[in-house]
Amino acid sequence: MENINSHVLELFDEMKTIRREIHKNPELLYELPNTTSLVTTYLSSLSGVEVYSQVGRSGVIGVLKSDGGPCYLLRADMDALAIQEENNVEYKSQIQGRMHACGHDAHVAMLLIAAKVISNFREKLKGSLKFLFQPAEEGEFGAQAMINDPLYPALENPDVEQVYGLHITASEKIGDVLISSKYASCYSSYFYIDIIGKGGHASTPHLSIDPIHAGAHIVLDINTILSKYVDPQTKASIAVTTFHSGEVFNAIPHICKISGTIRCFEPETKETIEKRITNFCRGSEISFGCEIKLEFQNYYPPTINSPEPSQIAGNAFKKICPGANINNLSPLIGEDFSYFTEKKPGCFIMMGCGDSQHTSHLHSSTFDFDERAMLIGASYWVELVKDILT
Ligand SMILES: [Zn+2]
Ligand SMILES: [Zn+2]
The missing domain is CATH 3.40.630.10 (Zn peptidases)
Incomplete structure (x- = not known):
């Protein structure tokens, strides 16, 4: 008692x-x-x-x-x-x-x-x-x-x-x-990714740059960071929490906006995760021909x-x-x-x-x-x- x-x-x-x-x-x-x-x-x-x-x-x-x-x-x-x-x-x-x-x-x-x-x-x-x-x-x-x-x-x-x-x-x-x-x-921070492609008619994909396609790849890449680039003994989490693109079913949109949150304890883990997200975005610019704006916003440091x-x-x-x-x-x-x-x-x-x-x-x-x-x-x-x- x-x-x-x-x-x-x-x-x-x-x-x-x-x-x-x-x-x-x-x-x-x-x-x-x-x-x-x-x-x-x-x-x-x-x-x-x-x-x-x-x-x-x-x-x-x-x-x-x-x-x-x-x-x-x-x-x-x-x-x-x-x-x-x-x-x-x-x-x-x-x-x-x-x-x-x-x-x-x-x-x-x-x-x-x-x-x-x-x-x-x-x-x-x-x-x-x-x-x-x-x-x-x-x-x-x-x-x-x-x-x-x-x-x-x-x-x-x-x-x-x-x-x-x-x-x-x-x-x-x-x-x-x-x-x-x-x-x-823990450390908590946010990331915001704007993928700027080139909108166009859905029937002529070769004349457009599809930001949804690039965005989908980036989300899957981000979801590999903890399993492939961070020591399995380390406690961390990364979550993509928003994904917005497109208005109509017959047009390739111009932009795709993604955001999410990173949580971890050690500054090195935070650095590794942010570096990987940055690299995936830079790589996607080359792979898909889009322009990507990436921003990290620090929230609270760890207690x-x-x-x-x-x-x-x-x-x-x-x-x-x-x-x-x-x-x-x-x-x-x-x-x-x-x-x-x-x-x-x-x-x-x-x-x-x-x-x-x-x-x-x-x-x-x-x-x-x-x-x-x-x-x-x-x-x-x-x-x-x-x-x-x-
Ligand atoms: Zn609270
Ligand atoms: Zn509280």
């Missing part, structure tokens, strides 16, 4: 209320007026917590300052997704086409409750804490915006020594946790856990869930906590929230979880702080 912190348990109803309030009103990227106002009001009500808002446009930081000692940062993200919720629950999203399908509502609730409990034993802390609530994790570099904020850079004043992040996941059962010993998230913080996180989690399976896997997910671990040593964990009643995964329109999982997450935060600062 879990060792839930007794103060967290007392605040369970409050934690559910916060989560449901945010869940009902999902907001996207940097436009988070209701969520940030809830977070700011809550943090401002805690004694000893200084609140900085509009950090990185719409992030909020609560600082619990102590004279001397190190400063640690605990992070939650606040944004939802443009997904129509299909759950029939009392706290269902009230906004059409938007949903907290990545659990960020729970991340906010758990960290706020932990902040309240921690602020009540603040005299015992031998250092400072930053409770950081970031915008725009889902695709718009919110972490980077907070780190680079010109007025209040998130990692300064006081200078942050280590950073900790927590995400929920239905891939792990409640009470289990994924703590990678190195990569906690890299450091050994000491990972040890600390694992120990704290085990104290809450003594029977926890600690899964040391590197998930092929994108996550912008990477910008924090690029600057400071830290650990990003993925805490289980899956059970037999809740099997939908993150980013699914039916994602939901047993809210008792939040007791574990909030208790983990409190335990972690006790371990590092008391």
